[in-house]
Amino acid sequence: MKFCSTCGSADIALRVPEGDHRERFVCGACGAIHYKNPLIVCGVIPVYGDKVMLCRRGIEPRYGKWTLPAGFMENNETVEEGAQRELLEESLATVTLGPLLTVLSVPYISQVHMMYVGTMAEPTFGVTPESTEIALFDEAEIPWKEIAFRTVSRSLEHFFACRSAGKFTLLNAKIG
Amino acid sequence: MKFCSTCGSADIALRVPEGDHRERFVCGACGAIHYKNPLIVCGVIPVYGDKVMLCRRGIEPRYGKWTLPAGFMENNETVEEGAQRELLEESLATVTLGPLLTVLSVPYISQVHMMYVGTMAEPTFGVTPESTEIALFDEAEIPWKEIAFRTVSRSLEHFFACRSAGKFTLLNAKIG
Numbered sequence: 001m002k003f004c005s006t007c008g009s010a011d012i013a014l015r016v017p018e019g020d021h022r023e024r025f026v027c028g029a030c031g032a033i034h035y036k037n038p039l040i041v042c043g044v045i046p047v048y049g050d051k052v053m054l055c056r057r058g059i060e061p062r063y064g065k066w067t068l069p070a071g072f073m074e075n076n077e078t079v080e081e082g083a084q085r086e087l088l089e090e091s092l093a094t095v096t097l098g099p100l101l102t103v104l105s106v107p108y109i110s111q112v113h114m115m116y117v118g119t120m121a122e123p124t125f126g127v128t129p130e131s132t133e134i135a136l137f138d139e140a141e142i143p144w145k146e147i148a149f150r151t152v153s154r155s156l157e158h159f160f161a162c163r164s165a166g167k168f169t170l171l172n173a174k175i176g
Numbered sequence: 177m178k179f180c181s182t183c184g185s186a187d188i189a190l191r192v193p194e195g196d197h198r199e200r201f202v203c204g205a206c207g208a209i210h211y212k213n214p215l216i217v218c219g220v221i222p223v224y225g226d227k228v229m230l231c232r233r234g235i236e237p238r239y240g241k242w243t244l245p246a247g248f249m250e251n252n253e254t255v256e257e258g259a260q261r262e263l264l265e266e267s268l269a270t271v272t273l274g275p276l277l278t279v280l281s282v283p284y285i286s287q288v289h290m291m292y293v294g295t296m297a298e299p300t301f302g303v304t305p306e307s308t309e310i311a312l313f314d315e316a317e318i319p320w321k322e323i324a325f326r327t328v329s330r331s332l333e334h335f336f337a338c339r340s341a342g343k344f345t346l347l348n349a350k351i352g
Contacts, residue, residue, distance in 0.1 A: 003184035005177045005210070010184060019305065021265070022250060034181070038249050039213050040288060073214050074198060078281035078350045079288060089197070100348045103276060103290070105254035112216060112255060114279070129195065170346050172276045174254045 001025045006032040038110040042082040043070020045159050046095050048120040051136035052156065055091050057148055058132040065148035068115060068155065083116050091134050093125040102155045103172045113151040117159065117168060150175050177201045182208040214286040218258040219246020220294040221335050222271050227312035228332065229301060231267050233324055234308040241324035244291060244331060259292050267310050269301040278331045279348045289327040293335065293344060326351050
């Protein structure tokens with residue numbers, strides 16, 4: 001932040017406002033305090049029978065790696081709606097949403113990733129500007145060394161562990 | 177947003193950037209896209225024996241109403257760390273953190289509230305600039321009509337239901 005988004009002044013400095021404990025971007029001209037807070041990434045583990053659907057990333061970062069359909073939650077939606085929207089945008093697939101499976105804090109990038117289990121009624125999906133290839137994998141076929149993000153591999157590991165145990169429980173953990 | 181925080185231009189308009197589906201604040205001068213996303217509020221249900229600790233709000237909104245210690249998650253922390261920080265800042269209390277009990281989307285204000293169960297080893301707490309009064313309540317004493325926020329009353333209801341059932345499960349729901 002180089003300019004105040006409220007008044008346009010360049011008199012922006014990182015300092016601790018009165019009554020606060022943390023440095024914020026504060027405008028010396030109009031006094032506006034500009035907060036920066038963590039972002040939520042929401043997504044789905046789409047399940048069809050014994051298989052899980054993954055998307056090969058068609059955008060950076062991690063272009064060409066495999067991921068779960070997920071993305072930044074938007075204003076005025078629920079986490080569930082965001083997860084289903086991202087699924088549709090990235091893969092043209094739809095699911096019946098099941099339990100929230102993982103809540104993974106990633107403090108070094110100030111994100112919280114939240115993944116749901118979702119059941120596909122049909123193996124219907126298609127490539128999009130965000131995904132160059134989409135495929136169903138059983139557990140033995142998961143390309144673990146080509147997974148785009150640690151939150152995705154951790155969510156997949158937890159999914160398969162829960163499925164083996166016959167019970168889905170929430171994993172709330174820290175990554176990195 | 178009236179001015180671009182990157183270049184200071186007043187040529188800011190809400191429009192859909194190329195490749196996007198939603199209106200964003202876009203700078204006509206430098207092209208910067210300014211995203212707005214939901215905020216996470218994290219907090220704790222502090223439990224001492226049969227009782228739950230509540231704080232009477234010393235700040236707006238809902239000055240004078242009772243709440244659970246909770247507040248905006250900050251960058252570079254986990255949800256758990258944020259919940260414990262807010263507990264300490266608002267009530268000077270500490271807990272051993274238990275399960276994540278509620279994930280409540282509040283889309284009309286673009287927030288997600290996440291509350292943990294926490295166990296207090298001692299009934300140690302104190303008023304702060306944010307809380308004018310702090311007290312322990314058993315279930316029958318909870319001032320339901322004086323609770324500050326619906327996410328708080330919903331979290332308390334779910335806590336007592338789980339405690340009666342002898343098992344804590346995650347409530348993932350929408351408020352409003």
